[in-house]
Amino acid sequence: MTTKERTISLTHPGCFYIDGQWMPASSTDAFDVLDCSTEQVVARVARADAAAGARAVDAARRAFDHGPWPRMTPGERAVYLEKIARRLEEANDDFARGWSIESGILHRIAQPRIGQFLGAAFRQYAQMASTHPFVESRRSLSGHQAYGVKEPVGVVLAIVPWNGPAALTAYKVAPALLAGCTVVVKPSPEAPTSAYLFAQICDEVGLPPGVINVVTTERDVSEQLVRHPDVDKITFTGSTAAGRSISAAAAGRIARLTLELGGKSPALVLDDYNIEAAAQQLGGAYFGYLSGQVCHSLTRIIVPRAKHDAMVEALSDIARKMVPGDPFDDATTIGPLATARQRENVERHVTKGIAEGATLAAGGARPRHLERGFFFEPTVFGNVDNRSALAQEEIFGPVLSVIAADSEAHAIDLANDTIFGLNAAVFTHDAQHALGVARQLRAGTVGHNASRTDFSIGFGGFKQSGIGREGGAEGLDALLESKTVVLDQPLA
Template sequence: MAIPIPTRQLFIDGEWREPIKGKRIPIINPSTEQTIGDIPAATAEDVDIAVEAARKAFFRNGGKDWSSATGAHRAKYLRAIAAKITERKPELAKLEAIDCGKPLEEAAWDIDDVAGCFEYFADVAENMDSKQVTPISVPMEAFKCHVVKEPLGVVGLITPWNYPLLMATWKVAPALASGCTAILKPSEMASITCLELANVCKDIGLPPGVLNILTGLGPEAGAPLASHPHVDKIAFTGSSATGSKIMTAAAQLVKPVTLELGGKSPIVVFEDVDLDKAAEWTLFGCFWTNGQICSATSRLLIHESIAPAFVEKLVKWCENIKISDPLEEGCRLGPVVSSGQYDKVMKFISTAKEEGATILHGGARPQHLEKGFFIQPTIITDVTTSMQIWKEEVFGPVLCVKTFSTEEEAVELANDTQYGLGAAVLSQDLARCERMTKAFQVGIVWVNCSQPCFCQAPWGGKKRSGFGRDLGEWGLDNYLNVKQVTTYVSNDAWGWYTAPSKM
């Protein structure tokens, strides 16, 4: 049974609006390759209107502006959004699955996380009221000093297609909790649920202009947003190449940015693991979200003593992974998001073969699926550190395997990358896990697991994986300005110019 795709416009100043130039972008179902609807395509003219709406909401006269409202007031709206998301979970999960190819059970999990993230930042917003002013001790009694945290202003949020609504929420929820107003530009390859977030905001009565949502292409909508003189901050999740462009555009106006970019994360498996448990975490760490996850632990470093048995386990597990339309019960691997992404991943695989690697499992379209952008879960061995497949982010269901003999060698191989987002270590020796945790040059470490994420904990990386953090108190700080206030409290004159010199 076909799922109806809502026809939406741009969401600006609390209302649906057709894009100024009237353009729309087709929605392609990655499982069937069929066009199932379309989304509006914003341009620079629409960005200007949305930014003005956000500025009015931030600075609105009469004490009704979003920025000066109490955290408790803003929390009521965040909780109402969470409740409405939960109410619409079955519908939103299905829309997500057919839009980006994510298995339905995964998509439902994501929608739960969306609601949980709004709830969490509602709590954070409420706590802001008691923490807004922080006294500072200074060495001169004639002065009192305190620090105030205030919302930055209008923020631009540019988000990816692999977790369409969840990645948007990671930025929207803390931005709104802080008192900022926002313009969200989701990826044109998966925008349906972000437009439904706009509908949720309209339903719960979010004040006009507080959140504006513009769908469209990167050059036509994302670039004007990043370079807009009245946008006070850009937060971006996506590729390192695009992040570099956004950083360059923001630099022209000395505009702060937060960048959560690509990765090529290692998972290090030592000889003392339970092979079955370790095999499942290894595959989950790489194939979750159809392999399209920036933190995917797609470089497997396995101790040489267990490598043959462990790789054999991995192949058997792969053979049992159900690859199907994401809406089918039990689906564990859906299609990649687009024909372009399919071609990119397949090119990585063919280049690996040309460079001398062995495609141990997968590496092709599943035989039972003639349509859709499906790729078998792929395991590649005989990999060297100079190969493209080992160095570059694939963003598809591809796992590279390399062995090591010592802990020191494992550390060196794990850190030998331009990225620094995540890393995992699997071992029963917790002291060794602690050493590896300290040695990894990353922002996120998983011990005896891979990929779990909680909205209370910071998320982000280093090196070419970006800087700044989403989630937790660190995510809120992205949208706050720290202001020092110093007051002279003495009744005495300062006396610098009137008193005689004491030199």
Template sequence: MTITDTLASAPPVADRAQVFIGGRWVDSTGDEWIELVDPWSEQTAARIRSATTQDVERAVDAARRSFDSGVWSGKSMSERAEVIDEIATLLERRLDDLTTIGVLEVGVPITVSAGTQQMSVGLFRAVAAEARDFTPREDRTRADGGVSRILAEPTGVVAAIIPWNGPIGTIAFKVAPALAAGCSVILKGAPDAPLSPAVFADVIAELVAAGKIPEGVVSVLIADREVSESLVTNPGVDHITFTGSTAAGRRIAALAGARIARVSLELGGKSAAIILDDADLDHVLQSLPMGGCMQSGQACIALTRVLVSRARHDEVAAALTAAYSALPMGNPWAPENFLGPLAGQRHYERVQGYIDAAVRDGATVLTGGGRPDELTQGYFVAPTLIDGVRNDMRIAREEVFGPVISLITYEDEDDAVAIANDSIYGLSGAVYTEDVDRGYALAQRIRTGTVSVNGSVIDFTLPFGGYKQSGMGREGGVEGLAEFFETKTVHMPAPAQ
């Protein structure tokens, strides 16, 4: 593992003393603050105002009025697409700030943060392109000769609840298509990542001031769980779209179910990478380490269960041990590093607890296992490969959200598929083989929303989402845009006989 000893630190970041309601920064009804702790220095980097339940009510009321008035939903898809493109342009002008904030919020090294922010800006433009091609009306001829018009209409007021591990990208997944569809949106950001949503709010404020987005259409709030639940249960909200843990998704679905509110969920994962016996290890090593340790494993799509046959176990274990231990980790402000610290102390303790539990269950740590000795500050967990894992162990069943990989042995191809599918999750996955047709056939047997053959492909302009308890609904592509429409059928009169 490469360790850097540079002492570079974070640029200063401004506090945010107000909340963003209906397109304007205004005073909160409360006086609580949320602190953002730099995961490298372990010091407070900035503070932002925490929203109250009263602030939520104000935001929902503003969204409800704007939606019901038709000031935004009444615009054409092409007009709204133009605004989405403008959002992308204004975010792009703030890439330096967003890159800095990405390091502070997630712990990813600065070069990784820069690439992530640029990709996220591109997602806004991809949504705008889908919106321009979207046809909200289709005429169908009935058996009686009359025409029925099938209309796609916006779902209404949307509560978009996002996680801390990729705020701008998740905003692009949720807020951009919701706005393109004509919805009004309350964006609720995570307390662990409060500043990226604030930058997005600055962009919206600029467009509201310019008359491009009507007042009331967009609010941005940062709040704790209790306040967030008041948003989910507010009868003025028509549609909740959430990305986060499966446990939180279950709670949101239960609350929304009490009033039959529309729900879209993108939840956790425990994705399997199946290495078949004919796989070329050089090809495996080109993508699998990154696929399991991206953002220090703080990604729902991380390939955290590696399945290998008994015949190739020792060879694969040795190769992966070398590969994971060689990933550059250290100061996130040093551009040569690929891995930084975890996002906070709570996350560090949780990940370390999973590693300790795996050892108690009889598994063996081949590399990593905790904080590197060379790093005396920051919430670091070294890339960790754990061997001797059974699929019934906790380390194989639950989402760790850190750079922790379980090596599981299978007997034959059918056993590999059974192990991969033996999970409450079904978000991502991979198959490694030199026979691409065989890989495609195997991918169809895996109960998961995305499977890569010989790689770890990340392209969020295509539909993305999970099976089973990894969620419901899709983000990305036209499928992601379609999540924010209701279908209405209008029967026009049949021609006179």
């Protein structure tokens, strides 16, 4: 790509989108947005201080308490969702380019994935306007006419991470809008541009003032937003450590929460499944998609002990053949990590894994021929102790651990022996058996012969992988409050 093509064009980078307008920042403080392949600054966006964050919440509060949005019917709100979906589809290339520049995903993967998630999320929820049970007729124990009503939870703070900012914004905001909520979007400082592009679209389609607000800020202001008494609901995607802090802050005022947190997801390769075939699914797909910077990645590969060495070698062969480089180059098969800090975190875990006695079979270092960019080699460890830090801590980078199991029951125990429970997979040619094993795994999603997470159905985790679900009908219900209305007289 040319230098011009590697820039990110934003209409109002020095502003915040608050109350239906672009408000200039009160200072020159800004975040530099880096191209993670070159370490060059490609954009600068305004840094919100506490006052700007408070203005965003105030605007959302007024829009909810006094504006038209919560008082529209779901069908009327769905019209706006359809308009947003069309504009998102038209802006597909802008979102995909920004994703590759900020987070390192291969551009040829980013383009269809953006198309798969953004417009589809808004269209799915627009369709739910006519199918979701917002009002249900019931009969009370006393025989009175009653209604079960679902109403918007109120002002929503949507905190979006850097690894999949556009899609995760869509699955937080689309159901909130259909529900009748107003929203403050807080993107990551490392990857804020998709939120700005989204705000531009909301402005173009004419959402009422205050329904969508966007401010990019640091952790201290984010914490103030979480604690703000006018924020009714927080939906957060990020690390388990940050989720614990948010949960503690919200508990003091009983704020509603949806937390999609970390993972250390297992893949159980059963004895009947071919090791080479499993390795292709687990290795190439994992390394090549966002360089392992995905919360639901299958990073613990649990195999029969007799097949441990074969799996290590198969994954290592895939790792050695991966081509790190520019995400916009068709020859590249693995892009960079998003930030220097993230690469340093991966390096610390690799060092720790070696110290713990695991066998480094492939990778484990920065590519020598790439002097710029946050690159790290695809890495495979064998002989990993399931209780080691390497197997228990989320790394968020291109590192796979192979763990030997003595039996299928042992494999299930190993899979469940973690604080996390986000995703899992079972590799076997017997679908009925796969279902039986899946029912024994403590995870929010279990795929058969691949990672098969699906936001259109619902996504979230067990244990410390989170609270609640995003996507599907459950994702909508998480943004609604249930009310029972019992009438003394039947309606005329």
